[in-house]
Amino acid sequence: MRAAVLHRTGDKTLEVKELATTSFGPGRVRVKVHKAGLCRSDLSAMNGVFPHPAPFVPGHEGAGEVVECGEGVTHVKPGDRVIICWMPPCDECPACKAGDSHLCRSGYANLAKPGFQDGETILPGMFGAGTFAEETVIAGYAAIPVPNDVPYEIAALMGCGVTTGIGAALNTAKVRPGSSVVVIGLGGVGISIVQGAKVAGAARIVAVDPTANRRELALKFGATDAVAAEDLDPVKQRLTSGFGFDYAFEAVGRPVTFRAAYDAARPGGTVCLVGVGARTEAPELSMLKMVSSEKKILPSFYGGGDVRRTFGTIIDLWRAGRIDLDSMITHHVPLADVNEAVRQMETGEALRTVIDI
Ligand code: APR
Numbered sequence: 001m002r003a004a005v006l007h008r009t010g011d012k013t014l015e016v017k018e019l020a021t022t023s024f025g026p027g028r029v030r031v032k033v034h035k036a037g038l039c040r041s042d043l044s045a046m047n048g049v050f051p052h053p054a055p056f057v058p059g060h061e062g063a064g065e066v067v068e069c070g071e072g073v074t075h076v077k078p079g080d081r082v083i084i085c086w087m088p089p090c091d092e093c094p095a096c097k098a099g100d101s102h103l104c105r106s107g108y109a110n111l112a113k114p115g116f117q118d119g120e121t122i123l124p125g126m127f128g129a130g131t132f133a134e135e136t137v138i139a140g141y142a143a144i145p146v147p148n149d150v151p152y153e154i155a156a157l158m159g160c161g162v163t164t165g166i167g168a169a170l171n172t173a174k175v176r177p178g179s180s181v182v183v184i185g186l187g188g189v190g191i192s193i194v195q196g197a198k199v200a201g202a203a204r205i206v207a208v209d210p211t212a213n214r215r216e217l218a219l220k221f222g223a224t225d226a227v228a229a230e231d232l233d234p235v236k237q238r239l240t241s242g243f244g245f246d247y248a249f250e251a252v253g254r255p256v257t258f259r260a261a262y263d264a265a266r267p268g269g270t271v272c273l274v275g276v277g278a279r280t281e282a283p284e285l286s287m288l289k290m291v292s293s294e295k296k297i298l299p300s301f302y303g304g305g306d307v308r309r310t311f312g313t314i315i316d317l318w319r320a321g322r323i324d325l326d327s328m329i330t331h332h333v334p335l336a337d338v339n340e341a342v343r344q345m346e347t348g349e350a351l352r353t354v355i356d357i
Pocket residue numbers: 039040041044161164184185186187188189190208209210211214229251252253257274275276277348351
């Protein structure tokens with residue numbers, strides 16, 4: 001079978017080549033990948049912003065069909081349609097037992113588990129998933145079944161960006177009806193936050209991005225206002241008399257945008273950090289200001305809740321036409337052209353590129 005390989009951290013291009021899968025066995029499943037999405041975190045793992053062992057097979061958004069179940073896997077069977085989940089709930093570790101299955105300890109342990117073999121070399125799939133491949137072997141509980149009316153490409157997007165964004169709005173920040181919201185960064189994650197805030201009944205959704213076409217898109221997905229970063233302060237003055245927004249979301253992953261979100265939130269409001277920055281980067285905040293303004297800083301990881309429940313919510317909203325996931329897919333490429341998907345993300349021309357496998 002064929003897969004895309006990043007040979008060295010920092011390499012710009014992936015090589016699509018013949019590989020074998022490995023480590024199939026008890027508790028694991030083999031999935032034929034049908035659709036994968038390219039997410040910003042793939043680039044972060046490729047360029048070293050996130051530490052990830054290389055070589056590896058990128059791709060952590062994906063959906064496909066179960067082809068083989070290892071011993072003990074009973075919740076799915078061959079032929080089932082599944083989302084390949086990169087932070088799956090094992091239901092047995094302390095995090096799962098504490099009700100925070102999106103922080104699953106076994107999921108963490110799975111992140112760099114080998115899934116592929118290239119001659120003598122054993123290599124992992126990104127975050128234990130490795131969806132830029134015709135076939136991947138994952139932990140059994142990482143294969144989350146979805147109904148057959150959910151197209152593979154929609155299921156693929158739910159594997160990361162959409163769940164991260166909608167979950168941040170609904171599960172973590174719990175946006176209230178009638179509230180005012182600002183979303184900084186309008187990629188797949190930020191646009192999903194906009195959609196989540198709309199579903200929650202926010203009265204104002206201000207979308208912020210330096211790119212004009214992203215701002216235009218955000219208006220189509222439910223934002224009421226869209227501005228460039230330098231116009232955020234004047235908008236805060238105009239809309240809130242300078243007091244600030246009830247909720248401010250950061251969906252870029254940089255200290256400067258976190259700071260912008262912090263400053264945009266009203267005293268007593270919520271600052272929801274969704275973007276993932278580099279390990280060494282940290283925002284600077286005043287101890288005095290943090291306490292005296294009582295802004296609640298709520299980081300949100302992978303949708304901030306049990307993914308099975310969030311997937312179900314997203315499917316219901318999508319079926320009812322209350323969120324638009326189809327229009328988030330702006331481009332398609334075949335696996336052989338995966339480097340074109342990387343280019344489309346780097347130039348910002350694609351909101352989400354789906355890789356047809
Ligand atoms: N202010 C506002 N927006 C910005 C700024 C800025 N200073 N700098 C960049 N952006 C915008 C980009 O123009 C782009 O539209 O942030 C957006 C990021 O979108 P994508 O690159 O598509 O990233 P996405 O997949 O949405 O992920 C966003 O969430 O999961 C994490 O690792 C991921 O940190 C990343 C973040």
